Amino acid sequence: MTPHIRAKENEFAKTVLMPGDPLRAKYIAENFLDNVVLVNDVRNMLGYTGEYKGKKISVMGSGMGMPSIGIYSYELIKFYGVKNIVRVGSCGAINEDLDLYDIILANGASTNSNFQSTYKLNGIHSATASFELLLSAYKSCEKLGVKPHVGNVLSSDIFYHDDPNDWKNWQKMGVLAIEMEAHALYLNCNRLGANGLTILTVSDSLVTGEETTATERERSFNQMIEVALNMDEA
Ligand SMILES: Nc1nc2c(nc(Br)n2[C@@H]2O[C@H](CO)[C@@H](O)[C@H]2O)c(=O)[nH]1
Numbered sequence: 001m002t003p004h005i006r007a008k009e010n011e012f013a014k015t016v017l018m019p020g021d022p023l024r025a026k027y028i029a030e031n032f033l034d035n036v037v038l039v040n041d042v043r044n045m046l047g048y049t050g051e052y053k054g055k056k057i058s059v060m061g062s063g064m065g066m067p068s069i070g071i072y073s074y075e076l077i078k079f080y081g082v083k084n085i086v087r088v089g090s091c092g093a094i095n096e097d098l099d100l101y102d103i104i105l106a107n108g109a110s111t112n113s114n115f116q117s118t119y120k121l122n123g124i125h126s127a128t129a130s131f132e133l134l135l136s137a138y139k140s141c142e143k144l145g146v147k148p149h150v151g152n153v154l155s156s157d158i159f160y161h162d163d164p165n166d167w168k169n170w171q172k173m174g175v176l177a178i179e180m181e182a183h184a185l186y187l188n189c190n191r192l193g194a195n196g197l198t199i200l201t202v203s204d205s206l207v208t209g210e211e212t213t214a215t216e217r218e219r220s221f222n223q224m225i226e227v228a229l230n231m232d233e234a
Contacts, residue, residue, distance in 0.1 A: 002075045005047065007039035013049055013056040015084040015233050016076055017225075018069065020181065022046040022061030028088075028225055029059055045072065052229045062087065066115050066155060066184035073185050077194045084133060084195045086228050087185055090203035090217070091153065091177035094167045098176060098202050100212050101220035103146055103227065105129075105137050106153040106198040109182035110175060113157045116187055127155075127186035130195035136231040137197055144226055151176040153200065155183030167206050177202060199224055 001007075019025055025046045029036045033050030040047030040060060047060030060076075062069035069087070076082040091104065098104075109127045116125050134150070141148045154167075154175045161167070167178060182198040189196030201220045204211045212220070 002079050004042055004045065004071055005040045005075055005080070006042050007047065007080065009080070011037070011039040011049055012047075012076060012080045012082055013058040014082065015057050015086065016082050017057065017059040017228055018062040018072070018085055018087045018185075019059070020062055020064050020089050024221070025059045025061045032225055032229060033057065033059070055233065057229070062181055065180050066111075066113055066157065069181040070115065070184040070188065073188045073196070074192070077188060077192045082194065084130070084233065085185060085189065086133065086137075086231070087181055087196075087198040088224055088228050089179055089181065089198065089200050091179040091200040093177045093202045093205040093207060094154075094171045095174075095176045096207050098149060098205065100202050100205060100210055101216060102202045103141065103148045103224055104153065104176055104200040104202065105134055105141075105148045105150045106182050106200065107134055107150055108152045109155045109186050109198065110152055110170070110173070111155045111157075111183040113155065113183065115184050119191065125187065125190070127183045127190060129186060129197045130189065133195050133197035133231065137199055137227060139232070140227045140230040143230065144223070146223060146227060149176055153182055153198065154178045156180055178206070199228055
């Protein structure tokens with residue numbers, strides 16, 4: 001038990017998928033997993049443990065933003081012994097080579113947040129994904145005939161930026177997309193010795209202004225879930 005999760009000590013699998021929206025955790029559990037058990041509903045941040053092709057796996061919402069995923073990923077690793085956390089989310093593309101519904105594997109996550117000030121580093125830490133999980137996800141994409149984009153994303157503290165063109169400065173740095181969680185997940189994993197990865201589907205483009213349709217969003221979300229569930233476990 002923690003202030004935010006009521007699950008019993010061994011109720012989480014070694015690997016946890018984390019969509020931002022707890023209702024997507026419910027969707028994944030109901031549509032992809034067998035023998036599902038609800039292990040958390042504190043604050044309605046729904047968490048489930050079940051099986052995929054006989055392998056135990058958990059799925060729980062992270063909430064939006066780094067403070068939220070920062071709490072849940074910390075508690076999963078520190079108090080429940082979770083070894084691998086795979087964020088499965090959506091993002092806004094800022095690179096012109098990206099199309100709606102494309103899949104991104106984030107090998108790193110830049111930020112405009114001061115989240116890492118807690119570590120009192122004399123410098124800036126590069127928040128990075130686990131190569132083991134990244135390679136496993138890349139191979140899973142190949143098996144499923146998905147061509148992912150692998151690169152850096154921006155984890156922003158802000159959705160409504162006062163300067164609507166701020167993203168163009170990040171585009172110059174080769175950043176592929178904007179989301180709001182990966183950097184904090186990677187910091188916790190880097191600091192606590194766990195493996196983290198963020199898999200994203202492009203649900204809007206700041207370059208073209210395009211937005212996905214609800215039905216298409218669900219189809220591409222399913223493809224990303226298939227990629228995550230078919231990864232070899234680290
Ligand atoms: N800041 C930001 N976050 C985005 C964007 N598109 C998407 Br989907 N997101 C993600 O969606 C949620 C905000 O709608 C957050 O959890 C982000 O990870 C975007 O253009 N900007």
